[in-house]
Amino acid sequence: MNPELSWLPSWLTFGLMALPAAFALGWLASRLDWRQLRLEDRRNPRAYFRGLNFLLNEQQDQAIDAFIEAVQNDPDTSELHFALGNLFRRRGDYERAVRVHQHLLSRGDLSETEHQRAQHALALDYLKAGLLDHAENALLKLEGTPFQTQARLARLANYERARDWPQAAAIARSLDGVQDKTAGSGSGMQLAGSFAPRLAHYLCEQAAERLASRDVEGAQDLLRRAIQTAPQAPRPRIELARLQMQRGQAAETETARVDAARQACETLSAALDTSPAAAPLIAAPLVKAAQACGKETSVQARLQALYEQAPSLDLLEALISLHAPVPDPTQAGAPSSKDLRAWYLHHLRHEPSLAAASKWLAGEKLEHEDQHPLVQRALDRAAQPLLRYRCAACGFEAKQHFWQCPGCQSWDSYPARRVEEL
Template sequence: MDLDLTWLLWGLPLAFALGWLASRLDLRQWRLESRRAPKAVFRGLNHLLNEQQDRAIDAFIEAVQNDPDTSELHFALGNLFRRRGDYDRAVRVHEHLLARGDLTQKDRDRAQHALALDFLKAGLLDRAEAALRRLEGSAFASEARQALLGIYERGRDWSQASAMAEQLDTEQPGSYQIRLSHFLCEQALERARQGDRPGALQLLEAATARAPEAARPRIERALLLQQDGAAGPALDMLLETSAHAPQSLPLVAHPMAQLAKQTKRQAEVRQRLQGLQSQPPSLDVTEAIAQLSEDNTQARATYLAHLGTEASLVVASRWLADEPLSDPQAKALVLRALDQAANPLKRYRCAACGFEARQYFWQCPGCQSWDSYPTRRVEEL
C-alpha cells in the first residue's frame, strides 16, 4: 500500500498547532496560579502588619495550597502557628518540611531548629532536647546549646548544665564563670541536704575560686557554718563577703547582726556597717545597724538619719515602733496600718521580668534569669 504524502504534509502543521495551543493553555494556567499565590502572600503580610494572626494564617494556608513547593511559605506558616500557641500544627508543618527530599541542607537545619523551638514552647523538654541534639555541627549549633542549657537549668540537672556552660564558655564571647559558680552552689546545697557537709563546703570553695567576685558562694558557706554552730567563722566569712562584693551588703546585713550578737561583736560589726552604708542608704543595712544599737534612743536616731536622707515608709514604721507613746492602743492601730501599707514595698523585683517575691532569689522563678534581682527592696528602686 502506497503512503499518501498529502496526509503527512497536513498532519505536521496540525500537530504543531495543537502542541502550541496546549503550551499556551499550560502557561496561562501557571500564570494564573502564580498571580494568586503572591496575592495570598501579600494579603497575609498585610494581616500580620495589622496584628491579625488568624487571618494571616488563613492567607498563608491558601498560598501554600497554591504553591506547595515553596519552603519559605511553610516556614512562615509554622512560625505563625507557634506564635499563636498552636504547637501541634506548627510541629506538623516543620515535620512535613523535614520529610521533603528536595530540601537543601540549610533549609533542613532551619526546619530542625524550628521544630525544636516548637517542642520547647510546648513544654515537651525531652523531645526538644532530642531535636536540639540533631543540630550539632550546623549553623544553629550555638543557639541549640543555649537552649539545651536552659532545659538543663529548668530540670535542675546541674551536672549537664555545667558541662554545657563549659562548652559555651569556650565558644561565646561572654563569660559563663558566674553561672558556673551558681551551678556549683546548687550542687553544694543538694549535698548539704543529703548530709554531706564537707562535700558541700568543698563545692562552695570551688565556686568561690571559679568566680571570686561573686557573693553567693561566700554567703552560702557562711550560712552552712552558722547552721553548724560556728558563729565566729560564719561572721568572718560575711565580713569578707562585704569586702569582696559590697553590692551584696543588704543581703548579709541581717545575718551579720545576728552573728554579731551571738559572738558579742556588736560594736565591731555596727562600725563596719556604718562605714559601708551606701547613699542612698539601704533599708536592710539601716535595720541591721539599729538592731546593733545600744538602746532605743540610738536605734531611733539611726532611723531618723535614714529618713533625713531618703523618705521611706518602711523605716518610718520602724521608728514609730520604737517610739514611746502615751496611748499604746492608738500606736498599735497606726503600726498595723503602716505595716500593711509597707509590706508590698519590702519585696524584691526581678529586673528582667518584673516578678516580685518576698525573699531574694539568685535565679528568678518567673523568667529563670540569674542575678536579675537587685539587692534592694521595691521601695528603694
C-alpha cells in the first residue's frame, strides 16, 4: 500500500481507488446510450421526412407507408399517430383512421389537450364515413372543450342533412355570436355573420313540411315568424306571397281572390324594400300578383326604376310581360316605343347579353329567312348555359335558383342573377 495513504481509513481508500473505475464505466455507458440515440434519431427523422416529402408530392399511399414505419420505430409519438390517422381519413380509409384515433384515446399517457384532439379527430372520421350516430356521440363529448364550436358546427351540418330543423335551430341559436377558440390565436375568432338568416330558412323548410301536410295556417304562421327572425331575408316573404296567391286561387269569390293577390303584392313589395338585390327573384311573382289585383301601373314603375339602376334579364322579362313601353334613350325615363322587342335592344345598350340578342333576333326578319331557324336554334342553345344560376361557394350550376346549394349545402350561396350577369 502506498505509505502516503496508510493513514486513511480502509473504506475511504477503497472508495478513492474505485472512483476512476466508476468514471470509466459511466463514460462507456454514456457513449453507448449516445450511439443508440443517434441511431434512433437517424432512423426516425428519415422515415418522417420521407413521408413528408411524399405528402408534398401528393403521394398519399407512399406517405402512409413511411409514417407507419416511423410509428413502429417510435410508438409513443402521438403526433405521428395524428398524421397517420388524418392521412387514412383523407384517402377514404375510414376504418383504419378510426382505429388509429381510438388507439390514441385508449392511451393513459395522453395529455388532456391531446385527448380532446383525438376525440375531435375520431368524430371527423365518423362524419366522413357517414356514421352519423357514432359521430353525434363523439361530438357530444367535445362539449366544454376548445373544440366545442367546431363540434356544434358539425352537429349542425348533421341535423341539416337529416332535415331535423328544430334540432338544427337549437344548435344555430347556441352558435350565434360565439367565438371559435380553436382558430387562430388563443383569443379566438368571431364566427362570420349572424345565424338569423339560417334560422329563417329552417322555419321556411318547416313551413313547406306543414304545407305538404295541408296545414296552411301553420305554414303561414311559420313564415311570419321567419320574417320576424330575419327581416332582411327575401325567402320568407317570397314563400308567404306564393302561399297567399295559392289561397287566393282556391277562393270561391272574385273578391277573395283579388284580396289575396293584393296581400301577395304588398308582401313582395316589402321584400323589394328589404332585399333589393333579390329583385330578379321577386319580379316574376310580383307581376303575377299585380295583374291579379290591378296594380300593374305602380308595379311597372317600381320595376322600371330598379331595372334602370341594375339591369337584369329577369327584370327585363317582367317589364315585357307588363307591356311596359321602352324608355327613349335620348330622354331618360320617357316612354317611346310600344314594340316590346325593343326592350331587348334597350337591354343590349347596357349589357352585352347573348340571351337578349337571341330573343330579339327571334322576331326579326333576316335576308336569308330560310336559314333563320338554324341560326336561332344555335343561338338559343349557346344562351341556355348562361341562363343558369351558379353557386358562389362551389360553382355548382342549376337551371333554377336554390336557397341551399345541392352540391356543397351552403345557404344563400346562389346570387339572384344568372351566370351571364355575374
